[in-house]
Amino acid sequence: MEQRILVVDDEQSMRDFLAIFLRKEGYQVHTAKDGLEALAVLDRADTDVVISDVRMSNLDGMKLLRETKRRQPDVEVIVMTAYSSTQDAILAMKDGAYDYVTKPFKLDEIKLTIDKALERRRMAKENVALKQQLKKHTRIKNIIGNAPPMREIFEMISKVADTKTTILVTGESGTGKELVASAIHYNSSRAEFPFVTINCGAIPSELMESELFGHIRGAFTGAVRDKDGLMSVASHGTLMLDEVSEMPPSLQVKLLRALQERRILPVGGTQEISVDTRVIAATNRDLAEEVRIGRFRQDLYYRLNVIHLRVPALRERREDIPLLVQHFVKRAAQDIGRPPMQVSEAALMILQQYDYPGNVRELSNIVERAVTLEITDQIRPSSLPPSLLEKVAGGGTSPTGPDGWVDFSRGIQLDALLEARERELLEKALGHAGGVKKQAARLLGISFRSLRYRLAKLGIEAGGEEEEDDEA
Numbered sequence: 001m002e003q004r005i006l007v008v009d010d011e012q013s014m015r016d017f018l019a020i021f022l023r024k025e026g027y028q029v030h031t032a033k034d035g036l037e038a039l040a041v042l043d044r045a046d047t048d049v050v051i052s053d054v055r056m057s058n059l060d061g062m063k064l065l066r067e068t069k070r071r072q073p074d075v076e077v078i079v080m081t082a083y084s085s086t087q088d089a090i091l092a093m094k095d096g097a098y099d100y101v102t103k104p105f106k107l108d109e110i111k112l113t114i115d116k117a118l119e120r121r122r123m124a125k126e127n128v129a130l131k132q133q134l135k136k137h138t139r140i141k142n143i144i145g146n147a148p149p150m151r152e153i154f155e156m157i158s159k160v161a162d163t164k165t166t167i168l169v170t171g172e173s174g175t176g177k178e179l180v181a182s183a184i185h186y187n188s189s190r191a192e193f194p195f196v197t198i199n200c201g202a203i204p205s206e207l208m209e210s211e212l213f214g215h216i217r218g219a220f221t222g223a224v225r226d227k228d229g230l231m232s233v234a235s236h237g238t239l240m241l242d243e244v245s246e247m248p249p250s251l252q253v254k255l256l257r258a259l260q261e262r263r264i265l266p267v268g269g270t271q272e273i274s275v276d277t278r279v280i281a282a283t284n285r286d287l288a289e290e291v292r293i294g295r296f297r298q299d300l301y302y303r304l305n306v307i308h309l310r311v312p313a314l315r316e317r318r319e320d321i322p323l324l325v326q327h328f329v330k331r332a333a334q335d336i337g338r339p340p341m342q343v344s345e346a347a348l349m350i351l352q353q354y355d356y357p358g359n360v361r362e363l364s365n366i367v368e369r370a371v372t373l374e375i376t377d378q379i380r381p382s383s384l385p386p387s388l389l390e391k392v393a394g395g396g397t398s399p400t401g402p403d404g405w406v407d408f409s410r411g412i413q414l415d416a417l418l419e420a421r422e423r424e425l426l427e428k429a430l431g432h433a434g435g436v437k438k439q440a441a442r443l444l445g446i447s448f449r450s451l452r453y454r455l456a457k458l459g460i461e462a463g464g465e466e467e468e469d470d471e472a
């Protein structure tokens with residue numbers, strides 16, 4: 001989008017000089033000869049940055065600054081002060097000016113200052129937008145996500161929360177299975193009863209039965225008194241069986257019975273106990289496959305799988321990464337008591353390209369690390385783990401960010417990068433042209449023949465044949 005600058009100066013030559021330069025640099029420029037005229041422009045034309053002289057009749061630069069900040073606090077103001085009047089500059093900064101330049105100035109100096117002001121304005125806007133998005137879409141407390149598969153999950157959570165059925169939650173490690181299970185519990189009428197989780201992969205199989213169903217004093221060596229199992233502890237509440245695929249076969253039978261009868265028999269006991277426990281099972285394995293290879297009982301699988309929630313991997317919902325980053329930055333900064341931090345566009349771009357084998361948990365750790373280590377108030381590419389930068393840069397994607405950052409720490413692969421970019425643009429142009437190569441070539445500003453050559457070189461399939469014509 002075009003950036004809109006308002007130049008305010010009582011000297012015509014200065015106004016023209018700046019306007020010509022800034023227009024050439026690609027900005028949209030308005031001018032005003034004093035503060036009053038400037039306010040009129042602000043009223044009728046959207047403005048991103050005001051660059052203003054101080055000494056003017058009809059509302060001077062200081063008053064203009066204050067009035068601008070009062071009317072449109074997010075418009076950035078840069079003040080131009082004459083030679084030695086740094087006093088003005090200091091006052092202006094106190095009144096909310098973004099920065100100042102002293103006359104005479106160099107053009108690249110003023111351009112740099114304007115660009116920094118624009119960047120700040122862009123980030124402030126983005127933060128507001130993100131915050132609004134966050135508010136709108138955290139419908140289930142604590143679970144951040146707005147991508148279609150996440151919305152489906154939110155919908156399912158509210159639909160199934162108040163039923164009694166068992167639920168199977170699947171998804172890779174770190175995708176938020178436990179978060180989903182607890183959301184089901186806390187959105188149900190069981191919310192004031194316990195939510196208990198047991199990790200079937202972490203408890204020795206000899207002990208698991210007693211953990212789940214409890215035991216009677218003397219049932220085995222060390223059973224010195226009666227003990228409730230988690231099924232009873234979670235009665236009226238919810239029991240999450242994490243890594244359910246790791247449950248030993250003998251126990252799978254007993255669990256199935258407990259689910260069907262809603263009664264359990266403590267180890268060493270003779271009296272069954274009634275329980276009213278909602279069970280949510282979770283696994284990062286393919287349970288159907290475990291059934292097929294005989295490691296998991298089919299009847300139990302059917303019983304658990306009445307409702308299936310599949311939590312998507314983070315790389316399947318990259319559009320949620322900015323929301324998650326924002327959420328984790330805020331949380332991490334709060335945790336260690338530092339003021340809110342921004343995330344640069346370059347850093348965000350890198351974070352959005354990474355594949356996250358450890359999913360949301362990994363992203364949360366990366367952000368926490370960055371917040372802890374970064375000493376400025378902005379998370380940048382350099383705040384991210386070197387191994388991540390390397391993976392993203394090495395993956396054929398761009399190691400450069402919009403702010404000109406290039407990660408040369410391990411060297412880059414220029415040819416591979418250019419090829420990847422070329423492929424991307426060719427494919428986009430073809431898509432845009434509905435597969436019509438001649439049109440794609442026109443969009444790319446190359447000849448039909450050149451396009452055909454490049455497609456062949458990169459092995460891109462591009463639909464039907466077209467006759468080449470004289471333009472080649």
Ligand SMILES: Nc1ncnc2c1ncn2[C@@H]1O[C@H](COP(=O)(O)OP(=O)(O)OP(=O)(O)O)[C@@H](O)[C@H]1O
Nearest residue numbers: 142143144172173174175176177178179284360361
């Ligand atoms: N959508 C999300 N929004 C906010 N935080 C999330 C989200 N998904 C996961 N997290 C956070 O990521 C971490 C991992 O989530 P969780 O423990 O629920 O994953 P999991 O799927 O149970 O992982 P594992 O298979 O390793 O047990 C937790 O700190 C959790 O709070």
Ligand SMILES: [Mg+2]
Nearest residue numbers: 174177178242
């Ligand atoms: Mg878990």
